[in-house]
Amino acid sequence: MGGERNLPKDEGLDNSLKLLKEGYEYILNRQHRYQTDVFETRLLGEKAICLTGKDAAEIFYDNSKFERSEAAPGRVKKTLFGEGGVQGLDGEAHKHRKEMFMSVMSKESLQEIIDLTEKQWDLFAARWETKDEIVLYEEAKKILTKVACEWTGVPLEDDEVEDLADQLSNMFEASAAIGPAHWKGRIARSRGEDWIEELVEKVREGKVNPPENKPLYTFSWHRDLDGNLLDKSIVAVEILNLLRPMVAITVYICFTAHAVYFNKEEADKLKNNDSERLHWFMQEVRRFYPFFPFTAARVKDNFSWRGYEFEEGTLTLLDLYGTNHHPEYWENPDRFEPERFAEWSGSPFDFIPQGGGEFEIGHRCAGEWITMEIMKVSLDYLVNKLSYEIPEQDLSFSMVDMPSVPESHIVMQNIKRK
Template sequence: MNAHRRPLMDRTLPLLAEGYAWLPNRMRDSPDSVVRTRLLGRPALAVRGPEAVRFFYDEAHVRRHGAIPEPVLDTLFGQGAVHTLDGKSHRARKEFFLPLLAPDGVAGLTEHVTAAWDDAVRTWSERPRVVLFDEAGLVLTRGVCRWAGLPSADADAEPLARDLIAMVDGFATAGPRHWRGRRARGRQEARLARLIEEVRSGTVAAPADSVLDRVSRHGDTAREPLDARTAAVELLNVLRPTAAVSWFVAFAAHALHRWPAHRERLRSGDDAFATAFAHEVRRFYPFAPFLGGRTVTDLTWHGESVPAGGILLLDVYGQNHDEKLWGDPYAFRPQRFLDRPPDPDELIPQGGGDPRTGHRCPGERITVGLLEALAIRLARLDHEVPEQDLTIPLGRVPTRPRSGFEITGVRAP
């Protein structure tokens, strides 16, 4: 029997055990960076490389509607989110997000977040111990809520930050983290849907042209306003990814601790180096292991095939650590992005393709802008790093330093 025609074993359980290493382990023996397998009971094809990114994001090949598993929708994205749409509906919904990515929008959010960071640092100096991951989540939540025009932004920040982090932390597990994420999403969708109804009724005033104002008025192809629950989902899809930058803040602190030579250049305020450092943090450290979509038709890639209705996977973690693309992928070297800007089909920590028309994360520019600013502040922060468990387990998705990156002896500027 031809090896390609043998029944495929379902590899869902090994995925849960191996995490980020699951696809790279299987790609290792494939010279063409393609793997045929079975996942969630369906035939699947996993691909990697710039050409594969373009193949994956071709809407003639893959659709998102019905492709994202329910557990991921019920924690990370939300039912009816932009991530679940295709074609005209996807582009129309994305019109809400795109103005937020303009330079003025990114700069405004960064200003609010850095102000919240500076306020927080003054309180850290009064505490014997600070867990940076937790504090970054709170800082980012305070900043994005002020920027988005949410009322009572500071008063609601702590419970909201816990819920936003829980949504991200629980999307890739079947255990208690997942159920915390589900409950958090349900709680915040209901709260924000009520807020949107109050804005529409005039009970609450949203600042003109704020995120809250925009989402309350936004309509898709029929130009009718979104129902309040879907509008709340999309508002969370601004708040949640911003809070998720706390993972990258913890990774940036980890990188500066391991490779302190980068600290001085960041302290100097070298903007180009801060951008390169942000890109290298996103490339080097694990966040999304892979992305997936449902195949529209029978597909063949480098001699391997998957039928219509199967799953096409893009190996994100493996591509960001592919020796053919990065030379020495397990060396943390921001200078690689000073030599040349990142190719959008090579560096894909938040997906590939064009964010204006495709499924690349529309908040990527925000992530980079926030990480640039906060990396400089981290480098300038006067503190100690006590003995702790800084391992980053690849079996946990999404992973982070086990300790959350504890710091002590913070001295306010």
């Protein structure tokens, strides 16, 4: 075909080990090296195209060009997403399932998230006052496990919190792991699905009666496009796809504490409880720090973009971290500057820490609003409602480990409520 261009190529029989060694910066490094937002590589034995940037994201989230079914590696489905969940659907099936998720994201339900998060921070802070020190990562996991279960309508006893927090965190901590850590995540996912399946059976039998506005009720009685109740195994996957990512916000809470500690001048601007500045700071945490490295899809039908040919079935990765640090869209991307969000246009494609595109019809994470509300409440506590000390510790974080989190998990001492 006339006008075709050859894709820049990262040479090598298979570059999976390079990806593991470079982590979040694998795609970004090659974007700098080749001065391009698109290049070809080989991963897990097959050709893959890597994309970075706003224009690339807009193409990637065009449902006529890409599909998600069979895109995620099996090991990720076995730990992070589960099998049969909304992330792997396309077309009308995806739209219908996404509507189920969006139906529980009302203004009232998001306010409930805020109220529950504040309540748990208060309860946990009272306990911390009696301790010499706490590890924020471990405590935040328990806070968010309680918030997630109460919000979804999933029953949880106090003596079950710690075990469930560990189980849910094993799922996202194992998403890129190999060996024993990966199997730990698979076991956690399997146990979790068995537990929720049994709970769904009890809901349908009338033995457990969650309020009708709770996701457990909504998902248990949701019907597919053929009018059939979702299989209990699918409901279990989707309930865990609420619980697990809510607990994963723990990573962002730790990075929020990290940002407060290392950016004292910016944190001081938050002490008058300015909602707008809290929002800017929270958004900059999501832009600046590593969370999801990339997301995957496959080419739906052959098409051409910028003169490059995309062949049907080709694995394609969109660099989330790199797009959030792209110098074309973010001035001084490696600086922590919350006020950049005072002028941000709100594009669904240049700022994509949890995916891009439109919420209602696309593959943008339905829980992004939940993430932002929980982060804002947590930031307010860390700046305005608690006094504490951060002792000497290793506060570095890896750009290779997925997910990344400060090495010390943020040790805090002498905590007092203000």
